Amino acid sequence: xxxxxxxxxxxxxxxxxGLDYEGCRQEKPDVIYLxxxxxxxxxxxxxxxxxxxxxxxxxxxxxxxxxxxxLPCLDxxxxxxxxxxxxxxxxxxxxxLYRRRxxxxxxIDQSQTEAGAYVLGPTIMDHLxxxxxxxxxxxxxxxxxxxxxxxxxGEDKWVAIAVTGEAEWASFCQVLGKEEWCTHERFxxxxxxxxxxxxxxxxxxxxxxxxxxxxxxxxxxxxxxxxGIVASNEDLFKDPQLKxxxxxxxxxxxxxxxxxxxxxxxxxSKMPHRKQTPAPLLGEHxxxxxxxxLGYTDDEITExxxxxxxxxxxxxxxxxxx
Numbered sequence: 151x152x153x154x155x156x157x158x159x160x161x162x163x164x165x166x167x168g169l170d171y172e173g174c175r176q177e178k179p180d181v182i183y184l185x186x187x188x189x190x191x192x193x194x195x196x197x198x199x200x201x202x203x204x205x206x207x208x209x210x211x212x213x214x215x216x217x218x219x220x221l222p223c224l225d226x227x228x229x230x231x232x233x234x235x236x237x238x239x240x241x242x243x244x245x246x247l248y249r250r251r252x253x254x255x256x257x258i259d260q261s262q263t264e265a266g267a268y269v270l271g272p273t274i275m276d277h278l279x280x281x282x283x284x285x286x287x288x289x290x291x292x293x294x295x296x297x298x299x300x301x302x303x304g305e306d307k308w309v310a311i312a313v314t315g316e317a318e319w320a321s322f323c324q325v326l327g328k329e330e331w332c333t334h335e336r337f338x339x340x341x342x343x344x345x346x347x348x349x350x351x352x353x354x355x356x357x358x359x360x361x362x363x364x365x366x367x368x369x370x371x372x373x374x375x376x377x378g379i380v381a382s383n384e385d386l387f388k389d390p391q392l393k394x395x396x397x398x399x400x401x402x403x404x405x406x407x408x409x410x411x412x413x414x415x416x417x418x419s420k421m422p423h424r425k426q427t428p429a430p431l432l433g434e435h436x437x438x439x440x441x442x443x444l445g446y447t448d449d450e451i452t453e454x455x456x457x458x459x460x461x462x463x464x465x466x467x468x469x470x471x472x
Contacts, residue, residue: 154182154242160199161187171257180255182245186234190261202228202262209266214273216286223286230262237265295343296322299380300355302363308380309363311354311370316340321373326357403428433462 155174157164164170171183185191188200188208206212206229207222216223238260245256267274273284289310291297297312313322319340323331331337336346343350358366363379370377379385386392387410395417398410406428413423440446440454454460 184258186260202231205230214284217288230266234262234265300358312376
């Protein structure tokens with residue numbers, strides 16, 4: 151019944167189960183089958199199995215992430231897990247259009263590493279054209295100064311500031327009461343600010359430390375300078391914009407109890423949000439999957455339980471207070 155089958159298993163796993171493209175097309179000749187693996191299904195490294203966190207280093211993102219005097223950093227999110235799905239959707243749309251036109255199915259071989267490399271286009275071109283390799287620069291930006299995160303009054307409170315162009319720089323200096331920086335030889339031009347970025351950031355931090363982060367944000371935004379608080383998880387639950395949009399909902403889970411969850415970020419004008427269901431318990435949907443979807447009889451499901459082929463929440467070991 152499926153129009154599209156997507157798999158993200160290690161190379162060779164679904165072939166063993168008979169659920170690879172060749173196996174699926176025996177059941178549905180016009181199936182569209184997308185295989186998303188670390189490095190693609192062909193080539194000398196095609197058998198390499200990896201998690202999302204391996205792909206950032208493989209693509210080259212980790213080499214550019216972190217501080218110049220420290221080791222490379224893994225990104226906060228598994229890099230290609232957020233990039234590859236964009237290419238997945240585009241490929242599937244093309245495949246569906248192709249099938250509508252020809253009646254034929256398609257096998258799509260996606261390399262997550264290659265998808266991640268696309269996003270590094272500017273740095274790759276800079277290397278090819280200018281011979282420069284991107285380096286770790288912390289929070290700094292090659293086209294903006296100041297550009298970074300600065301400490302504010304209170305424990306672990308921070309604000310992010312980005313100044314673009316000379317007009318914003320003049321407004322920034324005015325907010326800080328440092329109009330003389332606009333004519334000072336160390337800060338008057340963008341190139342001078344980049345050359346003296348350590349000193350500049352230290353002086354800005356001296357000012358932000360005396361302010362609450364919200365005051366810094368309000369003052370700079372009113373002057374047309376980009377600034378925002380570095381929000382903690384607690385801040386997100388208090389955020390008035392997220393509250394207005396109803397971003398967080400509540401779910402009741404049989405084991406966990408009441409807990410918060412995030413609703414979809416998109417709002418459709420003609421479709422109300424359908425409340426999400428809690429994470430399933432072990433075996434909670436076994437009867438539905440085997441019975442309604444796959445056509446197993448009650449007797450066959452019971453036999454699988456007796457054999458230990460499938461299990462339920464009742465079969466979990468008693469871990470006490472662990």
